[in-house]
Each structure stands twice: as structure tokens, then as C-alpha cells.
Amino acid sequence: MSVLAVVCALLVVLPLILVLFYLLKMGVSSLNWNFFTKLPEPAGVDGGGMANAIVGTLELMGLALVMGVPIGLLGGIYLSEYGSEKTNTWIRFGADVLNGVPSIVWGLIGFTLVVAPMGGYSAFAGGLVLACIMVPLVLRTTEEVLVLVPTSYREAGMALGIPRWKITFNIVLRTAAKGIVTGVLLALGRIAGETAPLLFTALGTTLWNTSLKDPIAALPLQIYNYAISPYPDQNRQAWAGALVLILMVFLLSASVRIVSSRRKK
Amino acid sequence: MSKATTQALPLSAADLPAPNRLGNRVFEGLTLVSAAMIGVLFLLVVWVLVSGARMAMGVYGWSFLTNMHWNPVTDNYGALPFIYGTVVTSAIALLIAVPLSVGTAIYLTDLAPVWQRQPLTSVIEMLAAVPSVIWGLWGLFVLTPWLDAYPYTWLNKHFGSIPLFGAPFSASCLMSAGVIVAIMILPIVTSVSREILRSVPDLQREAAYGLGATRWEVTRIAVLSYARRGLMGAAVLGLGRALGETMAVTMVVGNSPKIPASLLQPGWTLASVIANQFGEASTDIQRSVLFEIGLVLVGVTILVNIGALILIKSIETPGSRRA
Amino acid sequence: MKKLLLIGLLGLATLAVKADDTVTLTGSGSSFVKPIMDKWADAYNKVDASVKITYAGGGSGKGQTDILVPAVDFAASDGPMSDAKLKSAKGSILHLPVVAGAVVIVYNLPGVTTLKLDGPTLANIYLGKITKWSDPAIAGQNPGVTLPETDIATVHRSDGSGTTFIFTDYLSHISADWKQNVGTATTVEWPGTGQGQSQNAGVAGQVQKTPGGIGYVELIYALTNHITFADMKNANGKYVTASLDAVKDALSTATIPDDYRFSFVNAPGDTSYPISGVTWLLVYQQSKNADKGQKLVDFLKWIYTSADAQKMAHDLNYAPIPDNVVTRIQATIATIK
Numbered sequence: 001m002s003v004l005a006v007v008c009a010l011l012v013v014l015p016l017i018l019v020l021f022y023l024l025k026m027g028v029s030s031l032n033w034n035f036f037t038k039l040p041e042p043a044g045v046d047g048g049g050m051a052n053a054i055v056g057t058l059e060l061m062g063l064a065l066v067m068g069v070p071i072g073l074l075g076g077i078y079l080s081e082y083g084s085e086k087t088n089t090w091i092r093f094g095a096d097v098l099n100g101v102p103s104i105v106w107g108l109i110g111f112t113l114v115v116a117p118m119g120g121y122s123a124f125a126g127g128l129v130l131a132c133i134m135v136p137l138v139l140r141t142t143e144e145v146l147v148l149v150p151t152s153y154r155e156a157g158m159a160l161g162i163p164r165w166k167i168t169f170n171i172v173l174r175t176a177a178k179g180i181v182t183g184v185l186l187a188l189g190r191i192a193g194e195t196a197p198l199l200f201t202a203l204g205t206t207l208w209n210t211s212l213k214d215p216i217a218a219l220p221l222q223i224y225n226y227a228i229s230p231y232p233d234q235n236r237q238a239w240a241g242a243l244v245l246i247l248m249v250f251l252l253s254a255s256v257r258i259v260s261s262r263r264k265k
Numbered sequence: 266m267s268k269a270t271t272q273a274l275p276l277s278a279a280d281l282p283a284p285n286r287l288g289n290r291v292f293e294g295l296t297l298v299s300a301a302m303i304g305v306l307f308l309l310v311v312w313v314l315v316s317g318a319r320m321a322m323g324v325y326g327w328s329f330l331t332n333m334h335w336n337p338v339t340d341n342y343g344a345l346p347f348i349y350g351t352v353v354t355s356a357i358a359l360l361i362a363v364p365l366s367v368g369t370a371i372y373l374t375d376l377a378p379v380w381q382r383q384p385l386t387s388v389i390e391m392l393a394a395v396p397s398v399i400w401g402l403w404g405l406f407v408l409t410p411w412l413d414a415y416p417y418t419w420l421n422k423h424f425g426s427i428p429l430f431g432a433p434f435s436a437s438c439l440m441s442a443g444v445i446v447a448i449m450i451l452p453i454v455t456s457v458s459r460e461i462l463r464s465v466p467d468l469q470r471e472a473a474y475g476l477g478a479t480r481w482e483v484t485r486i487a488v489l490s491y492a493r494r495g496l497m498g499a500a501v502l503g504l505g506r507a508l509g510e511t512m513a514v515t516m517v518v519g520n521s522p523k524i525p526a527s528l529l530q531p532g533w534t535l536a537s538v539i540a541n542q543f544g545e546a547s548t549d550i551q552r553s554v555l556f557e558i559g560l561v562l563v564g565v566t567i568l569v570n571i572g573a574l575i576l577i578k579s580i581e582t583p584g585s586r587r588a
Numbered sequence: 589m590k591k592l593l594l595i596g597l598l599g600l601a602t603l604a605v606k607a608d609d610t611v612t613l614t615g616s617g618s619s620f621v622k623p624i625m626d627k628w629a630d631a632y633n634k635v636d637a638s639v640k641i642t643y644a645g646g647g648s649g650k651g652q653t654d655i656l657v658p659a660v661d662f663a664a665s666d667g668p669m670s671d672a673k674l675k676s677a678k679g680s681i682l683h684l685p686v687v688a689g690a691v692v693i694v695y696n697l698p699g700v701t702t703l704k705l706d707g708p709t710l711a712n713i714y715l716g717k718i719t720k721w722s723d724p725a726i727a728g729q730n731p732g733v734t735l736p737e738t739d740i741a742t743v744h745r746s747d748g749s750g751t752t753f754i755f756t757d758y759l760s761h762i763s764a765d766w767k768q769n770v771g772t773a774t775t776v777e778w779p780g781t782g783q784g785q786s787q788n789a790g791v792a793g794q795v796q797k798t799p800g801g802i803g804y805v806e807l808i809y810a811l812t813n814h815i816t817f818a819d820m821k822n823a824n825g826k827y828v829t830a831s832l833d834a835v836k837d838a839l840s841t842a843t844i845p846d847d848y849r850f851s852f853v854n855a856p857g858d859t860s861y862p863i864s865g866v867t868w869l870l871v872y873q874q875s876k877n878a879d880k881g882q883k884l885v886d887f888l889k890w891i892y893t894s895a896d897a898q899k900m901a902h903d904l905n906y907a908p909i910p911d912n913v914v915t916r917i918q919a920t921i922a923t924i925k
Contacts, residue, residue: 002376002481008368009377009385012455015448016392019403026406042626066597074299082293083300094303100570101310102509104539105559109313111543116657119876120614132306139303165292193396196511196540203659205642206626207612214612215642220398224512225645227402230789230809235406242399249394337748338771433741433798435783437790520746521784522777531746531784545649545748545774547656547673 020246027243030236040206040222043231050241052208053222056123057248059209060202060218061188063127068134069184075135076142081168092143095136104196106132111200123209123216126202130191137190141183145176182256189252193245195220219245314563317556320549329557335522342554344561349524350439350532351562354514355507357443357528362450363500369451370458375484386456393452401516404445409436409517412444417529434529437519442534445517446507454503457577461495462488498576505570508562511536535562609638611883616644617651617664618750619787620689620806621867625664627900632887635894639883649748649774655681655870661880663870666750667757667774668849682924683848683868684917686891687906688839690807691754691863692817692830696795697721697736704729706821707762707854707862713802714742715765716780721800729821738800743791745804746784748774754865755804758853804863807835808905822862823854834861835907844913848920866909874925881925888921 034049041048079088110129115121149172157167173180195218198204203215204222219241226238321329325342332343369389373382413436424430465488473487489496519531520541533541539555539562546552615625622645629641643664646654651663656677668683693710695703709725712718718725721735745752753774760767770776778784785794788809795801796815807830810817819827828834838860842852854862869888875881891897892914901908909917 002372005368005372005376008365009372011365012369012392012451013385013388015451016388016395018407019395019399022403022407023399042630043623045627062597071299071302074296075302078293078296078300082296087300091300091303094307096574097567097570098303098306098310100505100509100566101563102511102536102566104509104511104536105310105314105563108317108539108543108556108559109310112313112317113309115659119657120659135302135306139300164289166288168292189394193394193398195396195398196536199540200543203614203616203644205614205644206629207640207642210610211612215614215644220396220512223402224398224516227398227405227516228787228789230787230813238402242402245396246394246399249396250391253390253394334777335775336777337775338773338777341777433783435785435794435797437785519784520786541747542775544646545653547649547653547669549676552653 023239023243023246026236027239027241030240031243035237035240039208040217043229043234046233048237050217050219050222050237050244052205053217053219053241054244056202056209056217057192057219057245059123059216060126060130060198061192063123063212064130064134064191065184065188066131067127068131068187069138071131072135072138072187073142073180075139076146077168077173079139079143080146081172092140095140098136099140102196103133103194104199107197107200110197115201118213120213121201121203121215122213123202124212126198126216126218127212129197129201130194133191133194133197134187137187138183141186142176142180145179145183146172148179149175178259178262181259185252185256185259189249189256192249192252193220195224219248310563314556314560318553318560320553321557324550325554325557329554330561333524337548337551340548340550342551344535344554344558346522346524347533347535347538347558348561350442350518351508351534351536353439353528353532354442354446354518354534355504357440358446358450358507359500359504361444361447362454362503365447366451366454366499366503367458367496369455370462371484371488373455373459374462375480375488389452389455392448393456397449397510397512398516400445400449401513404441404513404517405437408445409441412436412441421529428526429528431527431529434527435519435531437517437531438527438529439518439525439532440528442514442518442532442537443528445513446510449510449513450503450506453506454499457499457502458496461492461499461577464495465491494576494579498573498579501569501573501576505566505573508566508569509536510534511540515540535559611639611879613639613641613661613880613884613887614644615641615651615662615664616646616654616660617870618648618666618867619645620648620666620750620808621664621687621906624687624901624904624906627904628887628891628897631896631900632890635890636883636886639887641887647748647774648750648753651870655872658872658876661871661875661884664867665870666865666867667753667772668851668868669870680873682871682873682920684871684888684920685844685848685866685909685913686869687901687908688835688864688866689907690830690835690861691751691758691804691865692807692810693820693863694792694795694803694805694810694815694817696797696799696801697738698799700733700735701816702730702733703818704821704827705818707758710820711759711763711766713740714744714759714778714780714782715763715769736800741798741801742778742780742782743794743798743801743803744778744782744784745775745786745791747786750774750865750867751788751804751806752776754853754863757851757865758863761851761854807831811905820862822858822860823856824858824860826858828859828861830861830863832905832907834859835864836910838862838864839866839907840910844916848917864907871924873923885921885924888924889918892917892921 034047037051038049039052106129110125114125153171157171198218198221205215205217209216223238223241226234331345333345334341334343417434420430421434469487469491470483473483514534515537521531535558543555625643648665651665652669654660655663722737727735756772760772785791788805791803792805795803819829821827837857838852838855841855841857844850
């Protein structure tokens with residue numbers, strides 16, 4: 001019987017090994033200087049790259065961070081510092097429900113509320129829906145971490161006559177900073193690979209993005225487009241792009257590990 | 266002053282000097298608004314979907330859920346093929362993933378040597394980090410051709426008389442989508458199962474050992490049956506994830522708005538039809554239909570997730586085991 | 589760490605407020621013309637560095653949807669927009685034919701290198717009325733060729749495609765049965781038991797994997813990938829092998845109305861290939877943004893008049909629009925504001 005359990009564990013590990021192996025095998029050959037620095041070339045022309053997609057993904061992550069993290073953070077603070085038991089239960093429930101909404105639906109919402117009124121696909125729309133996905137995630141992880149800060153810290157601040165908001169900001173947040181950063185990094189890792197919401201908001205482009213109102217390329221989008229394209233050269237680039245994307249995501253996960261294990265200063 | 270030290274938080278605003286009162290109010294207000302955003306986002310999701318779907322709901326009514334057609338020429342649309350596809354791929358995914366995940370969770374909590382636990386957990390976390398589109402890419406170019414050449418050919422040869430495995434079969438089919446989704450829900454079902462199994466009190470295990478049970482019997486009797494509801498919750502949580510998987514499914518499900526007789530033939534799911542057709546839906550009614558599909562998808566996903574949470578929470582109250 | 593964050597934030601902020609003097613034109617639509625649109629976009633940026641053009645492809649259906657919202661500045665479609673859609677648009681949309689192509693029938697019959705088919709037979713195959721390759725309707729057109737008893741396995745496009753539009757347009761012209769029961773569109777409800785696959789590659793791949801398979805793909809795709817396709821019988825009763833010249837011949841016989849929406853499937857002429865179609869650029873007559881509108885007009889003019897642009901299309905095997913039509917198009921472009 002225990003043999004069965006071992007077999008299960010092995011089977012669970014197997015797909016990861018296979019995927020990484022294939023990404024390396026197929027993608028490494030296309031990872032050249034061009035790939036990281038050039039814009040996509042028209043089909044049939046060699047030498048193109050995914051530089052704009054790589055930068056685009058970073059840009060979208062930055063936008064989502066700026067728009068989503070403050071709200072998630074402040075919301076989590078509310079839950080842990082100010083909220084009553086009843087409202088908290090509802091907000092937590094709402095956040096869990098939102099975390100379960102398929103990301104394609106966020107794409108529909110982004111299209112209806114941003115792209116259609118604005119008259120165009122844009123980096124802003126893409127960043128906004130990614131932020132919407134981040135908010136419930138960051139809110140929950142922030143709350144979970146803040147609750148762990150001992151009440152005595154807060155009481156000490158009170159006794160010193162420090163105003164409430166300063167206590168939260170300077171004492172509670174500082175103490176929980178590691179956990180909060182971990183939560184943000186996890187959320188970033190999650191949205192880095194999101195494709196479905198970007199289909200209807202960012203569109204993807206062959207150019208560098210120079211304005212929030214213009215379409216923007218993103219790695220997952222480009223990988224998807226190239227994977228289903230009929231040109232073998234683009235298929236190969238899809239593998240390379242996938243390799244870069246997965247390295248990015250693993251890097252984010254690794255930094256989570258580093259942040260949590262670093263001793264408090 | 267003793268009033269301040271014995272009083273529990275929060276101190277009333279009246280005790281503080283004036284400028285900080287404003288600071289407190291502003292800050293608390295900001296946090297309240299941010300927390301309220303959850304409610305705002307939720308309402309936004311519902312509102313956009315419902316108002317988008319209103320036209321289609323008016324035209325088709327409930328028959329939308331039983332209609333099997335997808336005809337942009339005559340504007341005759343039905344969701345049944347996609348409901349079927351979603352149900353079938355999710356069922357296949359659960360059938361494959363739940364036993365594997367529970368088995369792995371058992372291994373992790375009871376059987377594995379301590380030095381293996383952290384690395385294995387890390388591997389499972391890495392599995393969860395792989396983006397959907399990469400699973401789709403690998404599925405499209407590596408897994409499904411292999412499935413097509415070996416398992417499907419074998420299934421068709423030996424069980425081809427059952428319509429479920431009939432010919433003609435192709436690499437992109439409902440079964441392939443089910444397999445890919447299974448891989449994608451493995452991490453969450455495994456980690457939740459592990460948490461559930463870990464929360465089973467050691468007392469249960471020790472009691473079973475005390476009665477002379479073997480290792481497997483301990484696991485089966487003391488742990489699994491105690492944790493049954495929680496494990497079901499883990500499976501239902503996996504189901505919630507499976508329902509919403511879009512990109513990987515789109516690349517391997519075959520994109521056919523039909524209910525195929527065979528599992529080895531192309532189909533479509535609620536999530537992947539939206540991804541595929543929304544960009545091309547140029548008539549208002551077609552777009553409204555896709556919103557309605559989105560509404561159905563979100564409705565089902567929310568219900569399933571709530572069910573999962575209830576099941577999982579129920580295991581966390583001690584002594585809830587039936588006698 | 590904090591400095592990095594600050595730089596990042598400043599960078600984002602500049603993106604938001606930057607007064608950009610380069611204009612970006614976005615287009616989407618037919619994947620048939622994506623190769624040439626990408627090439628033109630690339631080349632035009634060297635002609636006028638203040639304009640950047642990006643074409644996203646996505647299929648004719650997507651192009652039509654996007655231009656109706658409007659979410660793009662121009663679109664490309666292998667099928668013309670219907671009256672209903674044009675009426676629902678927020679302004680008058682012009683159809684400008686830009687290149688022409690053909691749809692060919694690919695098949696998988698080991699040992700058979702030339703296959704002759706006519707319209708009615710093709711329609712009946714896809715309607716599910718002719719089910720075996722050895723059927724007299726097919727055998728009658730191919731004397732001397734041994735056709736096997738194999739079942740015909742039809743493959744069609746599962747994604748919304750201009751190729752499907754041209755194919756179903758042809759079948760609607762040829763078969764009243766098809767026209768009544770299925771119709772013409774970028775996605776239709778396919779009768780019978782055929783398989784759907786995504787993109788030309790999907791259809792071709794499935795056909796090649798299935799003995800007895802039959803499917804339809806773009807001519808350029810078949811040529812580039814060296815896939816054998818059938819000779820089709822045209823309106824004059826002659827069997828024609830699809831080629832750029834055959835498409836040009838068909839196009840030269842077409843009567844093109846003022847709004848440029850036309851179909852020339854099953855065109856007369858001994859050398860015309862019957863399953864041919866044109867791709868249109870869809871633009872608003874009145875653009876919302878004066879700058880973008882002007883740049884778009886300049887780009888359009890360049891496409892039709894520049895020898896370089898026409899050469900690029902020729903090199904990529906696209907059939908050009910006849911000169912007399914181009915002159916008319918130029919007059920229409922002049923009316924765009």
C-alpha cells in the first residue's frame with residue numbers, strides 16, 4: 001500500500017520534470033541575443049525576438065502592482081486592525097469568492113469597462129485587470145500576516161501615546177513586512193503567467209509600448225500566439241518564450257523563499 | 266491614565282490630540298474603502314456579466330442551457346455542448362488527480378522520510394507555479410501527440426466498440442483536456458489534502474496503533490475516514506479550479522461546438538469557448554451569448570468554491586467525527 | 589532596493605504622461621494577410637518614422653468585431669461585412685480590397701496525385717450526402733484513377749476564419765441545399781460528422797493524419813508546405829489547378845460595385861479558379877482622431893501606389909488587385925477624413 005503512495009508521489013512529480021526538460025530542449029536553441037533584444041519579425045523572416053514581450057510583462061506587473069497592492073494592503077489592514085467580526089467574515093468570504101473567479105471573466109470585464117469605452121486595447125486595461133486579480137490575493141495574505149503581530153506591540157505604541165495610524169504603519173507593518181512582501185511576490189508570480197485576461201485587454205503588439213493607452217505585448221500572450229501559428233520558427237520562439245517565462249516565475253518563487261528565510265534586521 | 270492601560274483597543278478618538286484624530290480618521294477611512302473594494306469588485310463582476318447577458322437571456326430563456334446548436338448564420342446558440350465539455354473534462358481531471366493527490370498527501374504526511382518532505386513540497390509548489398499557457402504549449406506539442414499515438418490508439422483498439430472510445434479520434438479532444446487539467450489541479454488538491462491530513466489529531470493515529478493496526482490500517486481507519494469530509498473539500502476545491510481553466514484547455518480540447526460520442530473527439534468547455542469566440546463575436550446577440558456563458562461559468566464556480574470551503578472548514582472543528 | 593522601486597515607478601509615470609509625437613496605428617483581423625501586413629508595417633516605419641503600425645491578426649471575425657467597437661484603427665477581413673453589421677456601426681465603414689487569394693481542397697488518398705472535383709460534389713461531400721471516395725460522382729470525374737472504398741473524413745475550421753467564409757460562399761453559390769441549410773459565414777454549423785481543427789495548420793495536419801481525409805486551406809499555405817490539392821471545375825466547365833494567375837484571371841472578370849463588397853467565387857473564364865476571394869481593409873470614413881486619420885490615409889496610399897509595397901505582396905504570393913480597381917480605390921481613399 002505504501003508503494004502505491006510512493007508511485008503517486010512520483011507521478012505527481014513527473015509532469016514537472018517532463019515540462020522543464022522539454023522547455024530546455026526546445027527553447028534553449030532559440031535563446032540567443034536577438035531573442036532578448038529584437039522585436040518580432042514578420043513571419044518567415046528570421047532573427048526576430050520577444051524583447052517587447054519580456055519588457056511588456058514586466059511593465060504589466062508593475063502596473064498591476066501599483067494599482068492593486070495598495071488596495072489589497074490597506075484592505076488587509078482594515079481586516080486585521082479595524083474590522084468587526086461580522087464584516088470581516090463577509091469580506092474574507094468575498095475575497096475567497098473573487099479568488100475563484102476564472103481569469104477569463106476578468107478579461108470580459110476589462111473589455112467591457114475599459115477597452116470599449118476607451119476605444120482601444122491598452123496597457124492600462126491589461127494592468128487594471130491584473131490588479132483586480134491581485135487585490136483579493138494580497139488582501140488575504142496581508143491579513144493573515146498582520147494578525148500574527150503580537151497585540152503587545154500595539155499596546156506598547158498606545159502606551160507611548162503614538163496615534164493609531166502611526167502604530168499600524170510604523171510598528172505593525174514593519175514587523176510584518178517580510179510576510180507582506182512574500183504575499184505580494186506570490187501574487188505577482190500568479191499574474192505573470194496570466195494569458196486569458198490579456199487576450200481582451202492588451203491585444204499584444206509587434207512594437208515597443210510607449211504609452212499606457214497603446215496595446216502592449218506580454219510573454220504569455222506572445223507564447224500563445226506563436227504556439228498556434230503555422231510557422232515553425234515562431235513555434236520555436238514560443239518554446240524559448242516559455243522558458244523565459246517559467247524562469248521569471250521560478251525566480252519570483254525563489255525570492256519568496258529568500259525573503260522569508262532572511263533573518264529580521 | 267489607568268483608564269488608558271486597562272481599556273482594550275481601540276482607544277476612543279476623543280482621547281487623542283486633535284491632529285492625530287484626523288490622521289486616524291483618514292487612515293481608517295482609507296482602509297475601509299480598500300476593504301470595501303472587495304465588495305465593489307464582486308458587484309462589478311456580477312453586474313457586467315448580467316447586463317451583458319441580458320439580451321441573450323431574453324431571447325433564449327432557459328432553453329439556452331439545453332440547446333445544442335452553435336450557428337452564427339441563423340443566430341441560434343445553445344450552451345449544452347460547452348456544459349457537457351466542462352463537466353466531462355472536469356470529471357476526467359478529478360478522476361485522475363484526486364487519487365494521485367491523496368496518495369501523495371498520505372506519502373508526505375505519514376510515509377516519507379523527513380529529509381524528503383521539504384523537497385517534495387517545493388516540487389509541488391513549482392508545479393503550481395507553471396503558467397497555464399505553458400501547460401497548453403507542452404500539451405499541444407508533446408503530451409497530446411503521445412496520448413494520440415499510444416493510449417488513445419490502445420483504448421480505441423481494445424474498447425473501440427464502446428462509443429466513448431470510438432473512432433475517429435484525434436490528439437485534441439476532451440480526454441486530452443481532462444488530462445492537462447488534472448496535472449494543473451494536482452498541486453492545490455495535494456497541498457490542501459496534506460493540510461487536512463496534518464490536522465488529524467495524533468491521538469487518532471496513536472489510538473489505532475494502540476489497537477494493533479498496521480501502518481496502512483492506521484492510515485485508512487484513523488486518518489482517512491476522519492479526514493473524509495476535508496478531503497472531499499480538497500477535491501471540490503480542485504473542481505473549482507478545473508472549471509475555470511482556460512488557456513491550456515483551449516489549446517488541446519479541439520474547439521468543436523458539438524457533443525461528441527467519444528471522449529477522444531474534440532469538444533469545447535465554457536471557459537475555452539469564451540476565449541476562442543469572444544474576439545470574433547461581432548453581432549450583439551453572439552457577444553451577449555458569450556456573456557451568458559460567462560455568467561453560467563462564474564455562477565457554477567462560485568457555488569462549487571463555497572461548497573469546498575464549507576467542507577474544508579468542517580474538518581477544522583475538533584470532535585466533529587461521527588461516532 | 590528602494591531606489592530600484594523609485595526608478596520603476598518613475599518609469600511608469602513617464603509612460604502615463606509622456607506627450608508622444610509618434611502615432612501608433614493598431615489593426616487586427618484576417619490571419620491570411622498577417623504576413624504582408626507585418627511586412628508593410630515594418631517597411632512603412634522606415635518611410636515615415638513618426639508612425640508605428642502593429643497588426644494583431646486574430647481572424648477575420650475578430651477584425652470585424654474590433655472595428656465595430658471600435659477598438660482598433662483599421663481591420664482586415666476575408667469576408668465583407670453584412671448590411672446589418674454595417675448599419676450597427678458607429679460611422680460609415682469603407683471596404684478597400686487589398687489582395688486576393690484562393691482556397692484549395694487538400695486530401696489524403698495514398699497513391700492519388702491528381703484529383704478532380706466539381707462544386708456540387710464538394711458540397712455533397714460536406715453535406716454528408718457523399719460518404720465514400722469510391723462514389724460514382726467522384727469516380728466519374730476521375731477516370732483512370734483507382735479510388736478506394738474508404739469513408740470520406742471531412743475536416744473544417746473550428747475558429748472563425750475568412751477561409752471558411754470564402755469556402756462556404758462558394759458552396760452557397762454552387763448548391764441551393766447548402767445555401768439554405770448552412771449558409772455563408774466565418775463560422776457555420778457544419779452538417780454531418782466532420783472534424784474541426786484550428787487554423788490552416790490544424791486542418792492540414794488532421795487531413796494528413798487521416799486516410800480518406802479532405803479539408804480546405806489557403807492556397808499560399810498549401811504551396812509553402814507542399815501539400816497536394818485538388819483541381820476544381822470552374823463555371824466554364826474546365827478543371828483548373830489553383831495558382832496566383834488563376835486567381836488573377838478570376839478577379840479580372842468580376843464586377844466590382846461602388847462599395848467594393850463583392851464575391852467572385854465560381855467566376856467565368858476558362859482559366860479562372862472558382863474558390864477565390866479578396867481581402868478587404870476596413871476603415872472608417874470619418875476618423876475620430878485627426879492625426880491618426882491622416883497617418884492612416886498616408887499608409888493606405890503607400891500600400892496601393894508604392895512599387896515596393898506591391899513587390900512585397902508579390903514576393904509573398906499574394907494576388908494583386910487589378911490596376912483599374914486600384915485607381916477607383918485611390919479616389920475612395922481621398923474621401924477619408
